[in-house]
Amino acid sequence: MAVRPVAELEFAAPATPVRDASWPATILRFARRKPLGALGGLLLLVMALTAVFADQLATHDPIATQASATLVKPSEEHWLGTDHLGRDMYSRLVHGARVSLVVGLGSTLLGSVLGGIIGLLSGYAGGKTDLIAQRLLDILQGLPLLVLALVMSAALGPSIHNVIIAISIPIVPRASRIIRASVLSIREMQYIEAARALGLRHLRIAFRHVLPNTVGPFIVLVTAQLGAAILVEAALSFLGLGVPEPYPSWGRMLSVSAAEYAQKAPHLVLFPGIAISLAVFGSNLFGDALRDTLDPRLRGA
């Protein structure tokens, strides 16, 4: 945010990965230096494992309704109780991790890759191309993320694919801006000048020599946006414009029906919200720590 001297930006060393250490050692060091980041990483890992092994972890069919056991309080049979249709909340939450992760990660990756390519090309090309690309992206950024995703998913119709597309589009301008910023400084490096002196084609320089050096900011970007994407998915599904039934989505579990029965069965409201919050909290903590480690220049941005 603050005005920094140009020289600092240009001569700042690119993010240097730790070279000498093995994987476990690197992770241990990260955990010692950034305990909160490690906690975030752990939360994300738990979520990912839950999503992968949802079928094994679930105790009931997440979609099966049971008229004889609606709004049951948490018990031995139903660990986290049942909803108004008698569906097992624990099993639904476990399967919901899958939906949240697929939609969150899918839309973040799609938006970041698209935005990243635009940022790479426009930053590398510079001049008028860059200016026009940036102005066009301004257009997309002028709308609140949720409003744009809301209109897009309404326009595209309810399906998992469409939700992923709807959430990814607002991410594109944000991603392109971050990648472009790092491309601008990489572009001025001597090895790029050397590549040019060798007579390499521009596209080759952009993708083979500039692109690999944006990996650090790219990873930071993805982890930072993941939380936001999960939140938008939850909000869309809550409003009935996200992931359609019968997929158990955390946001949908909180929607109108839950609010209606909230007084009789508070567990309907509590648990899905806690799941969303923990997942987003994890990716925020992890993203912050990664940013500090991989790209100190962006600290606090």
Added chain:
Amino acid sequence: MKTYIAQRLGIAVLTLFGMSIVIFVLLRLAPGDIVDVLFSAAGYVNPAEKKAILQELGMDKPVWQQYVDWITQIMRGDLGKSYRYDLPAWQIIRPLIPVTVELAILSTIVAVVLGVPTGVISAVRQDGALDYALRVFSLAGLSMPSFWLGMVIILTLVSWLAWIPPLTYVRPTENFWLHAVQFMLPALAVGYRSSALIMRITRSAMLEVLREDYIRTAWAKGQNERTVVWRHALKNAVLPVVTVIGIEFAFLIGGLVVTETVFNLPGVARFLVEAILWRDYPVVQNLVMFIAIIVILSNLAVDLLYGVLDPRVRYAS
């Protein structure tokens, strides 16, 4: 400064123009047209009637003409007609605006009151226990869906205090205190979330300012911590915070969309959701454009304000 303003205005107009095309195209992508939706309840659509409605909507004209018509309509300040209510959209929206504006202002106040002091304290106690605690507190705010936080607030009030918040909108003239409580709860839910961003920016701006020479001078003069931090440092650190409050505005509207629904407040954001669910496209199109205009104007205002507050920006551009 004058050319700067002119430049910024020009860019804003171009952006709005581009945005109008995006919105227009987006809503044309929607499956099924409004007539089908309007008549889906009846199950039968009289072809002649359908044609008449399409004509009234101007949907029988070529697409480019529809776009031109829409733009001229917007320029005249006409928000079109709501097909759900069969009324001019403006007539429905106008009474909703104060609700949303009040909520937005209250949320911003909560966000600033919560975000700036925690950011300053966090920076002063960098890497201390208090810093960690405050950072976790603000990150938690950023991680909880504000609509869920709202639901939990309501639930807590109901089950612990056995107090049920009013289910319908209470006018300030009817019962001021009830009205205040009704608005403070969602403002807390939305503002807490927004405060996280303000806290982070305040913290990083303070960290930077606290390392500057004039702060060292202030310490050297023997001034106490309160004066150095809150008088000297904060004054300069607050500049980026102003920008964030502007950016925040878009973020805030996003938060309001769901929160107004949860708290059952008759605001513009809730109306937008309803219009989308009802596929009341003329209204959606105009409302989204309306939001875009407000966001762009607020960004513009912040940019200009920044120029006024910080002379360096004024001359650099």
